[in-house]
Amino acid sequence: MKLAILGAGVSGLTLARTLAEGGFDPDDLTLFEAAPVPGGLCRSRTVEGFTYDVAGGHILYSKDAEVMDWMKAEAGGPSAFTSCERNTKIRFEDRWVHYPFENGLGDLPPQANFDCLSGYVQAWHERSVSNSTAPDDFGTWIQWRFGKGIAEHFMNPYNEKIWKRPLTEVSSDWVAGRVPDAPVEDVIRSAVGIRTEGYTHQSSFFYPLNGGFQAITDGMAGRVADRIRLNTLVESLQRTPSGWNVNGESFDLVVSTLPLDGLHSLMAEVPADITEAMQTLEFNGLVTYLVALDRPEQSDLSWIYLPHESQGPANRVTYMSNYSPNNAPEGKSSLLVEITYRGGAPVPAQSLEGETLKGLESAGLISRSEVLFADRAEVSHAYVVFDHGYNARREAIFRWMDEVDLIPLGRFGRYEYDNSDLCVSKARALAAGLLARAARG
């Protein structure tokens, strides 16, 4: 069975690796990758001795220990990784607030602490008395779950920065398991100054010692290097009686990790309703800046959240040089700044750099005189946006893909909020299915 895998990010690479390991003839595998290097969203870049992850700070963490071990092994085994304790904070005016916010209320100025605590207790009380179910839009959900104070002081401004649209347009479906859910007693404790942890998920994580997060996908790619066609944009995908043509070349089967929202543009005969469903899937792009600093880093922060407008357009900053000593030259440090933009809109202009640095300075994170340089990267697809039509569109698209035997895989291939570990487990599960299918003939 001749198989084409579209995209050599972590999903495509894992699929190819696992198939080859499972006895699939490597000569029957072809990965098409538009970029000059494999890795997709896991890519990293090194500039003047400073290494950063182009799609924002990446950490290796998985609830699935076997998957995590496999990913480490791909990059040279456990000794090729550093282990870090997660230390995440919110920069609130000139203070550091423990993350998650509701477990850090005692770090707030007294009035904000009161607003947040009183709102949280009221919301909790109203939910208990009315026995209400979770509202289906994220904006209303925030107030229902956290109350007015936390909504206004943190959740609304932070989420508006990252999602770039009214929060009522975003569905609340995606929050389960992603937005921490603190018991009311813990929130009261934290408001009066008794420390509560709140969020033990990812309390420690791993990061490659050298080469940034891309070291993981480099390891995978090295094992299937001769099957990857780099600098090869997939421009056409044509159904044939026996399978598919990719850029005019014939294959029995295609697995696509390409963004689902643009797939219709590669194919001639997509039904109009499916084209529309694809075109209206929503996403956000990302601009990142690596800010190289002429000073050692004194904190042990992992990453921080910036909710205020006065802190500039960035929503999150990763302390890249704290992840691995090799991420910055001796005596220097680096911050990686993330700024989202609405998917499909023009990429923010170069002037964003000035606004971003000004915001970091007013947040008290840097002084302009310490900045050696800023390096910019752009990612067209960073976040899936779960708007209200998301589920119906996706189901219709997958039904049609199933009919034409075109297999979707990956974060944007399936339009799922998956980190690399989940991409790995889904690709491995698909590989098992394809091996069984190949064996059936």
Ligand SMILES: Cc1cc2nc3c(=O)[nH]c(=O)nc-3n(C[C@H](O)[C@H](O)[C@H](O)COP(=O)(O)OP(=O)(O)OC[C@H]3O[C@@H](n4cnc5c(N)ncnc54)[C@H](O)[C@@H]3O)c2cc1C
């Ligand atoms: C801000 C941010 C932070 C994240 N943090 C973490 C984290 O801490 N830990 C973690 O594990 N994960 C994290 N992730 C998620 C992780 O990056 C993704 O889950 C993973 O990289 C997705 O891999 P993929 O192979 O599914 O997709 P992609 O990496 O998007 O791969 C798709 C590939 O297809 C190629 N392609 C696209 N169009 C074409 C075409 N027409 N022809 C040929 N090739 C094409 C692309 O160049 C790309 O290489 C984060 C993501 C973001 C955006």
